[in-house]
Amino acid sequence: MATVRVQAADFDAGAELEALTRGRADVGAVASFVGLVRDANDGQPIRGMTLEHYPGMTEQALQEICAEAGGRWKILDAVVIHRVGPLVPGERIVLVGVSSAHRGEAFAACEFIMDYLKTRAPFWKREDTPGGPRWVEARSSDDTAAGRWDEDPAGAAKR
Amino acid sequence: MATVRVQAADFDAGAELEALTRGRADVGAVASFVGLVRDANDGQPIRGMTLEHYPGMTEQALQEICAEAGGRWKILDAVVIHRVGPLVPGERIVLVGVSSAHRGEAFAACEFIMDYLKTRAPFWKREDTPGGPRWVEARSSDDTAAGRWDEDPAGAAKR
Amino acid sequence: MVTLLFFASLRESLGSSREQVALPGGNATVSSLVEHLRGRDARWNEVFAPGKSWRVAVNQQMANLATPLKPGDEVAFFPPVTGG
Amino acid sequence: MVTLLFFASLRESLGSSREQVALPGGNATVSSLVEHLRGRDARWNEVFAPGKSWRVAVNQQMANLATPLKPGDEVAFFPPVTGG
Numbered sequence: 071m072a073t074v075r076v077q078a079a080d081f082d083a084g085a086e087l088e089a090l091t092r093g094r095a096d097v098g099a100v101a102s103f104v105g106l107v108r109d110a111n112d113g114q115p116i117r118g119m120t121l122e123h124y125p126g127m128t129e130q131a132l133q134e135i136c137a138e139a140g141g142r143w144k145i146l147d148a149v150v151i152h153r154v155g156p157l158v159p160g161e162r163i164v165l166v167g168v169s170s171a172h173r174g175e176a177f178a179a180c181e182f183i184m185d186y187l188k189t190r191a192p193f194w195k196r197e198d199t200p201g202g203p204r205w206v207e208a209r210s211s212d213d214t215a216a217g218r219w220d221e222d223p224a225g226a227a228k229r
Numbered sequence: 230m231a232t233v234r235v236q237a238a239d240f241d242a243g244a245e246l247e248a249l250t251r252g253r254a255d256v257g258a259v260a261s262f263v264g265l266v267r268d269a270n271d272g273q274p275i276r277g278m279t280l281e282h283y284p285g286m287t288e289q290a291l292q293e294i295c296a297e298a299g300g301r302w303k304i305l306d307a308v309v310i311h312r313v314g315p316l317v318p319g320e321r322i323v324l325v326g327v328s329s330a331h332r333g334e335a336f337a338a339c340e341f342i343m344d345y346l347k348t349r350a351p352f353w354k355r356e357d358t359p360g361g362p363r364w365v366e367a368r369s370s371d372d373t374a375a376g377r378w379d380e381d382p383a384g385a386a387k388r
Numbered sequence: 389m390v391t392l393l394f395f396a397s398l399r400e401s402l403g404s405s406r407e408q409v410a411l412p413g414g415n416a417t418v419s420s421l422v423e424h425l426r427g428r429d430a431r432w433n434e435v436f437a438p439g440k441s442w443r444v445a446v447n448q449q450m451a452n453l454a455t456p457l458k459p460g461d462e463v464a465f466f467p468p469v470t471g472g
Numbered sequence: 473m474v475t476l477l478f479f480a481s482l483r484e485s486l487g488s489s490r491e492q493v494a495l496p497g498g499n500a501t502v503s504s505l506v507e508h509l510r511g512r513d514a515r516w517n518e519v520f521a522p523g524k525s526w527r528v529a530v531n532q533q534m535a536n537l538a539t540p541l542k543p544g545d546e547v548a549f550f551p552p553v554t555g556g
Binding site for chain 1 (some may be wrong): 477484525529548551556
């Protein structure tokens with residue numbers, strides 16, 4: 071169901087979000103997220119980064135994450151676009167957009183997809199710092215963020 | 230701090246979200262929400278609706294809601310655009326966008342602004358149904374949604 | 389004098405969107421103003437009857453029955469909001 | 473034979489992105505494959521030492537030490553993911 075793309079090129083967030091609603095009038099809510107490259111991380115200036123991925127598995131993992139969101143909330147459509155290759159600060163990395171009839175479902179599903187993407191989709195960041203390149207280490211806070219959806223499968227405590 | 234506009238004209242969600250990040254590289258996350266007119270509500274087909282507002286107070290209330298979000302979470306910028314006047318199904322009603330360094334704050338602040346807007350910003354919808362126009366009644370679920378931020382000021386249970 | 393504004397279903401029910409009224413005497417509050425308005429006729433009495441769901445803003449800030457009023461204030465009455 | 477893939481810091485540490493290897497004998501699992509790889513040299517032994525943080529996928533699905541392997545499988549090793 072979901073639109074999933076992994077690409078080196080930038081994307082047009084506005085156009086992608088419009089595609090979620092084009093030609094239909096049952097969508098009441100579109101929640102979205104755009105992640106961008108910051109010029110600093112963990113106190114280090116960042117000149118840029120390179121995103122590596124696992125072709126094939128990545129797309130499949132993103133589809134599965136969207137399907138899981140669709141099983142948990144009544145959503146109408148979803149889009150995930152994730153860039154790979156070299157990126158500089160200020161550039162977009164990822165877009166997640168979710169459409170639904172009502173806002174609660176759209177917000178929850180969008181945040182769920184981002185949290186799961188952060189811990190389950192095979193992407194790896196290598197940052198260029200003044201001290202040379204370094205692989206970004208996974209954050210335990212990301213596991214915590216993803217884990218809260220397990221404790222609370224229906225999002226009940228969250229709504 | 231926030232950009233707040235109340236207008237009859239449609240808006241370009243992509244351009245508005247880009248404006249949150251233009252010329253800066255400290256933004257890691259932009260969470261956004263677009264609300265749209267659905268072609269049905271409470272089991273009734275909807276031909277269109279007219280949005281009325283309280284000029285002056287509306288803009289002030291939206292600024293206050295954004296300021297309140299800025300006091301609760303570390304956000305970098307926010308935009309709220311809300312349309313007024315006649316709208317047909319499929320049209321955009323409202324955009325809320327929030328930028329921050331990290332995604333948790335952006336998501337929380339964006340959903341908070343929407344929840345507060347729904348209960349505190351002086352807008353009123355009159356729907357055109359086959360049985361004639363009817364003023365939309367406020368939903369207790371919207372009070373519940375806004376109220377959960379009071380029980381949980383830091384969004385701690387939610388993060 | 390204060391300026392009264394009415395929005396949405398209240399505007400339609402009362403057939404008025406804006407008017408100037410003299411403040412009721414004494415220490416005027418939203419409550420004393422509303423009691424004064426209810427005395428106008430059956431329609432006004434009904435719209436502001438106890439238990440009816442309306443909201444009030446004074447000078448564009450949300451207010452309540454106890455909010456004091458002074459000459460020049462802008463007092464707006466409207467139903468619970470439904471935007472977004 | 474199975475296809476091994478290595479990504480990100482594991483790829484760099486091991487100096488390999490893709491290779492074909494014969495499955496170790498018996499009922500091969502990820503565990504027996506990893507033990508086999510650790511026997512190659514000190515670097516391989518170190519990368520896959522107990523307590524090291526790596527992940528494994530078999531045929532592009534997340535797997536674990538107990539996951540059985542059969543000829544033709546694609547077995548990928550990589551660090552915890554950091555996209556988004």
